[in-house]
Structure formats: C-alpha cells, structure tokens
Amino acid sequence: MDQSQPAADEVPFEQEYRVFQKSWGAEYTAAGEVRFRLWAPAVEMLSLRLGEEIVPMSPTGDGWFELLATNLAPGTSYAFVTPDGTEVPDPAGRALESNVHGPSILVDPTAYRWRHAAWSGRPWSEAVIYELHVGTFTEEGTFAAAAKKLPGLADLGITMIELMPVAAFGGARGWGYDGVLLYTPHPAYGSPDDMKSFIDTAHGLGLMVMLDVVYNHLGLDGNYLSALAPAFFLDEGTPWGPRPDVSKSPTRDFIVENALYWLEEFALDGLRLDAADRIEKDKSEVQFLEDLARRVRQTFPERYVHLVVEDSRNITRLHERAEDNSTPLYDGVWNDGYHHLIHAWATGEHGGHYQAFARDFWPRIGKTLASGFVLQGERVDGKGDEVFGEPSGHLPPVTFVNFLQNHDQAGNRGRGERLWSLIDADLGERLMAMMLLAPQIPLLFMGDEFRSRGRFFFFSDYPEGLHQNDPDERLQQARNFGTEDLAMHEIRDPNVPETFAISKLDWEEAETGTGRATRTAFRDLLEKRCRHLIPLLKDVGGGVGHLLLAEDGRLAVDWQLGESRWQLRANFGEARATLPPVHGMTVHIHADDTEADIRDLSEFRPGSLIVVCG
Template sequence: MTSRFAHTLPWGTEIVEDGARFRLWAPAQGSVSLLTETGATIPMAKADGGWFELHTDAVPVGGGYQFVLQDGMRVPDPAARAQISDVHGPSRLVDPKSYAWRCPDRKGRPWQEAVIYELHTGTFSRAGTFDGIAHDLDRLVDAGITAIELLPVAQFGGNRGWGYDGVLLYAPHTAYGGPDGLKRLVDACHERGLMVLMDVVYNHFGPDGNYLHQYAPDFFDADRNTPWGAAIAFDRTPVREFFLHNALYWLEEFQCDGLRFDAVDHIKDTAEEEVLAEIARTIRTRIPDRHIHLTIEDDENTTRLFQFDESGAPRLYDAEWNDDWHHAMHVILTGEETGYYKDHVDEPVARLARTMAEGYDYQGEVSAFRGGKARGEPSAHLPPTVFINYIQNHDQAGNRAHGDRLVSLAPPEAVDAALTLLLLAPHIPMLFMGDEYGETRPFLFFTDFRGDLAKAVVKGRRADFGSHESYANAATGAEIPNPNAIETFERSILEPADTPRFALVKRLLEARKTHVVPHLTSFGGHAGAVTALKGFTFSVQWNLDDDSALVLTANLSDAPVTIPSNAGGKPFFTTPPGIDTDAGALPPWSVVASLTF
C-alpha cells in the first residue's frame, strides 16, 4: 500500500492518526521495549511470528527512539528512515509526507536515453553531501549526462565509506544530508531532466552497526557466507519483505527512477520465485505509469532475469553491468594481464569486438581466473541496451592498490578512442565521476572504522595486495593508503576542470543523441555482428529494421592500418577528428562511427 510519496513499511515506524506505530521482527527475544528520547521505556506487544508492535504518541515527529532487548541492550530500528547521528545511536521518527516536492509528476525517461554517471556522494564535491551534488548538476547536463547513479547511501558505520557496508538500509546517511537532503537532490535532478538511479546492496550487511544477529539470527543463512559477511536468508517471509519493501521505498517515497542491485550472484534463495524476480515483478506491477529502470551486477553472466514483452518493455530487469567489455578494453589499453584480466589477454581485441556484437565475452567458456569454472550463458539474443559498458567504475579504480584512474595508466589518445567506442555503441554507457574531464586524482578505498575493526581492515587490505597477483608490482604494504586515514578520503575528492576531454565527451554525447539514440528501439536480439577483424582493427555492425546499420570501426594500436572495406557509410563522428575514410587508412587509436542506408 502506498500514498502520495510515502511507502507503508511492514517493518519500522509509520505515522498514524494517534501517534506512530513501531514494529520489529525479533524472533529470538522474549520481550522488547521502546525507549523514547525522554528516557521512558514502553513494553511492546508480542504478536505471532516473532513480531513486536506498539502504537504510541510518546515519540514526536523528529524525535529519537531505540528498541530495548530483553537483556537491556539498546539497538536502532533496522528499518529507520533516519538516524539522529550514527548507526549505534537512536533512530529518528520521520514523517515522509512532510517534504514538499517540486516535481511531483515527473515520469522519467526511456531507458534508451540513459547515459549513466556513477558517483560517490562523499567525494563528488567538497561538501560531500546531497546538496553538494545538486550544486554541480548543470555541468553534467551540459556534458550530455541523462542519469546519475549514486553509490549506496544507506547508513553505514562512520561518516566516510563507499557505502557497500550499509547496515540501516532505509536511512539515507546522516553525513550526506539524511532523507530530506536526498529528496532535494532528486528534485534538483528531475528539474533538469536527469534520472536518479540508486545502488542498493541486498547481499550482506556491513560489520559495524548491524544488530540483527542479536534479536533476529534467523535473518541470516547459517549454511552460507558471502565474501563480505553472513548470507541473507531470503526464503523467510519477514526477511523477503524487508528487501522487497526497501526497493519499493526508494522508488515510491524518494521518487528515484531506478535501482542497481549489487553482486546478485550472492543473492540465493530456495523459493519457487526467486527474490530478485519477485522484487522486479512487484515493481513493474505497482509502478506502471513511470519509467523505472532496474539493473544488476552479476559475475556469473546469466540471462534469466532479462525478459521482454512484445513491445520490448522489460518484464523484470533492464540491463546488467558488463565487466567483460571493461576487462577486454583495459587489457588493450594497459597491457595488464593478472587477476581477472588473465581471462581476456589472449586476443583481447577479438574479445572486445565480441562483447560489442553479442554482449558477454564469457558465454559458457571456462574461466582460468575462476579456477577452470565455466562462466556465462549465450547473450547474443538480447538487445544491445541490456548491457551497460564503462571504461572504469568505482570497483575498477578503487580496488587497485593506489586507486589509479585509467588516465594514469593509458595514453590520452587511447582513452579517447575507448570513450568513443563506449559512447557511440548501442549499449548503455556509464561514466565514472571524473571521466568526463579526465580526473587524475585517485579513487581510493576508504572507511571510517574504529578500534579493532579499523586495524583489521588495514591489515586485510595490505594482505590482499601482498598476495594478489593483480598487484604483484604494487608498492609495499606500508605504502598502501590506510583506508581509515582522513587523507585517503580527501585525496579522492574530485577537482572538476574544463579540459579538451570534457569537450570531446560533450561532442560524443551530442552525436549519440542525434545519431544513435533514435535507433535504439530498433535493435533487437542478434542485431550485432563482427564484420571485420584483423590484429588490433575491427568493425562491428548492428542491423536496423529498415536494412540500414550502425557501424563502428576501430584501430586500437599505435600504428596506422588499412581501413576495412566494409567500414560503413558516411561517418558521423571520428576520433581523432577529420579522418578521411576514402584515403583507405586509419590512424593510431582511431574510431570511425557511420550509419549505412
């Protein structure tokens, strides 16, 4: 059930006529009480199925509250809409209807228009807040960006972090500006025609501030773990509802335009309808009158979640992050061959061309990096817009020992060519914050933990790079930045500049809008094919319904090459500018984009 911009939650709190309703699932507890900010303790009624509930006017809107367990332990509300301060203290009672929306009737934009800009709230601006993002949106619009994708903003331990260690998944981080700050940002984006996509983490909880184990151990699957912590027991109804309603909450109460689901290969359940499918199906049913976009990250390269109706509208998910495209491109640009890049070192240009034509590189082939395990499923039957490509993202920069951005690893002309392929292909492009002007400051891994946890994170980080072959040439452990040091965070803050790279990206996105986007609804499955491939040169062609085609031809090497004879019709964009295709040669690190009729 939902009312105007307020989503009714089965967990947590709801404003009611005579006060507020407080509700907690605590099956391991014999009793639970509500503690108000005045110090009053009010017993909660025990209901069936491990639920505790209370209706009271003892907590005013804006006031703080906590739950008190049977041993006297005080815990925050796991479904709190806001915290007073950090993850360990009182939650704050919020009236979601109190915010006055400036763009209440915004319907969003079609997926084909998406040009995604992934950003981290804390380092996008010096302010490090939602309002700080809002103050610089015009620059993104000027570049041609149509959607921002926020790294997770749910409350996590401390003030600094990537957000993937969230523990209070309904509470926009206090340090970023809380729920009203996020709503102001969404409004500011919608005023400018920008979509807002939210990155959500449903595969684990962070290590600091997660109290669910104390009163609801059944929330977790005792037989399974993820690389980041205990696995979630999605086959239990209260757990399933917690995440189902969290997804609806961001879309309905905050008017976000879509969600990106982190590492779904670690979301497992035994229900007849898997939780990921149920979430997507429920969203499509409940919000039929807005453009809502659902995307996933899935290391297994599966295709089951991509189903489309006769009109081409998604029944479940729109798209997936395509690491294969990134990895092949990275190998070409940098020559790196270790870690997960080892799966792409043999004929990387052919692998890149395959991802452009068919989506995945690994479609059931054996992955050496994954110990000989088969990875992926055939993907050529999917339309190109199912695949989100990028030259880097928060992981690909931040999980390097020194947070290196691609501009520090590859020559500028090579990065220009990569950006051209990224932004003019019929896939959905994503830029990581700073890509649009060539940011050189690193994006480092940073946290804000204390005590033994802080020491363990530093030790683990250095051990990872000491043993991982991807970083065999990294600096010694002592030189790897301390994730908890404030300077590690501060070094990652953007310093935007007006550069030739910004001008290039702007021209590319203007060309995409004019020459590529109008055709994207015409590209169905099996639209792409590699039509020429020799050494570091290739052509990929995507056929349209009217026998015309989009063609991208690239020379990804330091030497000029003969242009393939089927390189397409009249170019609408070349990198570098002014390539004469009639001359029969492609200069080093060049791309020609053409439409044939």
C-alpha cells in the same frame, strides 16, 4: 541537448508528497498515531524508548512486537530496548539522531513537497550513466553540495546519476557497501529531505537517478539485526558481513519493501543491485531476484523504473525481453568483461582478474560489442572444466552496461590510479568515443568527463578491533586488480581520514585547459549519441550486432537498428589496414585525416576511428 523535462526554474512548485507504508519500523497512521513494529524472534520481551520514557511492546506472534503511540512529533528520538537494556536503532528507520549506534528519529514523509511530482522518468535506451559517491563528489560531501553540480552534468549530456550506496553504515566515511540500516540515508550526507531535494533537482533537469543497493550482505559495525533476529541471516556469510536469508518471508519482505520504499518515497528512477549473484542462492520456489523485479514492475506500471544487476555469472534469464520487447525483470547488467578486456589490452596488466581476458583481445572485444558478454559458455584459464556464461547475442545491446572504469576498478587497485593515469590521452579519447557511440549503455565514473587523474582509494571509518581491512587481504585484492608489483608498504590505511580526503574529486582539474577541452569533446560525443543513436535504440531488439572484422587492432562492427545500419570502424593497430567499407552519413571521426581520406578504408591509418549511420 534536448531533455524530455523542463528546466527546474520553469516548473511550478507542486504541493505533493510521496509515502511508502512499511511493514517494519515506525509509521504514522492516517489517524496521526505512530505504529512501531519489529521482528525480533531472538528475544522474549522488547520495549521502546520514546524520549526519556521506556514503554513495553506487545508480542503479536511469530517473533513480531508492536506498539501504537499517540502525540509523537516528527523529530522524536526512539530506540528498541532488549531485556538486557541494550538500545538499538530502528532497522527500518528513516533517520538517525547521530549514528548507527544511537537512536532513530521519527520522520514525517509528507513534510517534503515535490516540485516535480509529475516526473515519470525516461526510457532505459536514453541512459548515459554517471556513477558518483556522495561523500567524495564534492568537498562538502553532502546531497546539497552534489545537487549544485547537476546542471553541469545535464549540460554535458548525462541522463542518469547512479549514487553509490547511501544506506547508513558505521562511522562517518566509507564506500557504503557495508550498510546496516537499509532505509536510512547516511547522516553525514544529509537528511532524507536533502536526498529527496537532490533527486527532485535532478528530475527538474531531465536527469534520472538510480541508487546502488546492497542486498547480498549487511555490514558488521552497527548490525543489531544479528542479535535481534539471527534467523534473518544465513549461517554462511560473506567476508563483509552476514548474508540475508531471503527464503524466509520476514527477511524477503524487509528487502523487497526496501526496494519499493526507495522507488516510491524518494521517487528514484531505478536500482542497481550489487553482487546479485551472491543473493540468489536460496531454495525458494520463486527466486528472490525474480520476485523483487516482478513486485517492482507491478507497483510502478505508469513510470519508467529501471533495474540493473551486477552479476558475474553472465546469465541471460534475468534479462529476457517479452514478445513486445518490454522488460519483465531486469533492464541491464554491468558488463565487467568489456572493461576487463579493454583494460588488459590498453594497460598491459594481465594478472589477477584480468588473467582470463589477457588473450585474443580484438576478436573478443568485437564479440562483446556485437553480442554482449565476453564469456558466453566457455572455460576460463585456471578454472578447470567449469563453463562460464551463456550466449547473449539475442538480447538487445542496451541490456549491457559498458564502462572503462568504476569505483571498484580504481579504488581496489591499492594506489588508487584511474585509467587516465595509465594510458596516453589519444588512446583514452578513442576508447571513450568507441564506448559512447556504441549501442550499449555507457557508464562513467565521476571525473571521467574531464579525465581526472586524481586518486580514488578504498576508505573506511571502522572501529578499532573490527575484523575488516586485513592488510594482507587488501594487498591480495589490489594485486588482483592489476597492480601485481604493489608492495605492502604502499597500501594506504583506509581508516586514516587522509585516505578519504585524497579521494575527493578535484573540480579545479576540470577548469584547466585540458579539463575544459576534454569536457568539450565529451559533450560533443554525447550530443552525437543523443541526436543520432538514441532514437534508433528506443525499441531495438536482439540479434542486431554483426562482427565483420576484429584482429590485430582492426575492428569493424555493424548493428542493424531498425532500418538504419550503425557502423563502427577503428584501427588501434600500428600499421595501415584495409577495413570493410561504410555507407551513409558520417557521425564521428577521430583522426588527423580529412573526412575524404578516412572514408577510404583501404588505407585506414593507425589511431583512426569512424562511426557512420546508413
């Protein structure tokens, strides 16, 4: 597959580094000193432990404390000390000595020399996203081990890696959505330089890297900011931890700088904001999500930097394009409705989250393929008179990130089953072909490329007594993800190390006959997407989708992509059907028929799918 960047072994070692000067935490100055700065309005005095020495910090007003120190080498441990003697790590520290309850360590960000410093990214239209969890992607569970798998993913046609959250959290293992030190890569995965090397290696292979960031709450275990600066958070929290008050400048600056820090110092190609709809409830004149996006766009005008949200509101204002079709705010949004419809139809699971999607399957599947969201300003069964969503057909199809499953959909089921354990292989092949060859941005969960049947659970490492993972709540959540027949005794304890171990991806599965055949078919689909579809998506605008037919498993959708018409025809029903004709070059066929037979759409057989470009 054609990549826009040279292979890693063809690129000279470039003696360049990247540094982001934070306003919080520890920073080396140009003179070689270290400035320590922390907002802690809840305490009258604050000190700093440097090795074995405790040094008073100076208050500078509005709750800020500072200290300038000299002759501190990288690797020096430090912690902030409150009047009662409690020592806490740096909320904006780059690395930890051991865990979130111990001291931070000084890091010189100029120490890592980037091999591919000239990398400027790839257009969003080229994204084929592969979501992975560092701790379970390999047996070792580290950045270094994950980097060794990148050449294989690039060879398949993946163009973007999406890392589940890596911000340091309590314990050794977890999904990462309860991070408490947002600037610190989780120690179990490796050092900051290990993470940079992973990203550097990806860039040498032509792969973008996006990071999942959680700004809607901070976790509970190791959250010392709650004591140092309770004003950092709103009174109204979440089930997973306190919610930052982004209407306050210290809080907003901390989070916006965190986004800029990851993008600059780690050369990331983008961020995916978890549960963005839970962030934007502040009363600020400029809403946080808009402010963050504009700051990112202003800071990196010469690079392709992509911003994606998870947002259950199905709103469009964050994704509107400018007159020149550029992206002022957010490139994309996770399209949960697409997944919910496909899952409910394919598996027959109609409860919980799928209840609102358990009817009119094919008209609605056709609707989301042609025009984006499933819910575009309509009422939902069981939700009263509330209207959900907004019309989205005017947005480019690449606004919508479609997937057949992700970490949530498998891990929250209770039994940890992936989709491939719930449907037959032929149906899986057709659903994958339809997703990969549609103009929306496809997202795969690690193992999808060989249709892994290994289980992926929710796992954690919470201390005893922490009010998390109540069994009744876990059971209800699991039932909401389709497993209505799940019993309490089937719920695995997420805190047991075995739950984490079982969730590791089984790479031997990829080397079985079925695994190899599946990867070959997957590579073929992505080669077709790269060769025939991606060039048509480069400057695609909105209003290009046209739904011709969608009923009883029969599907016909066209997209006008510039001067080319991209045409999808599929028969997921049980009888032969007549579908609208196609014109042009056959890109892909899924059927036992010959090409001549399948193009006769007056006798389109069950189980057939064809994609044509004319």
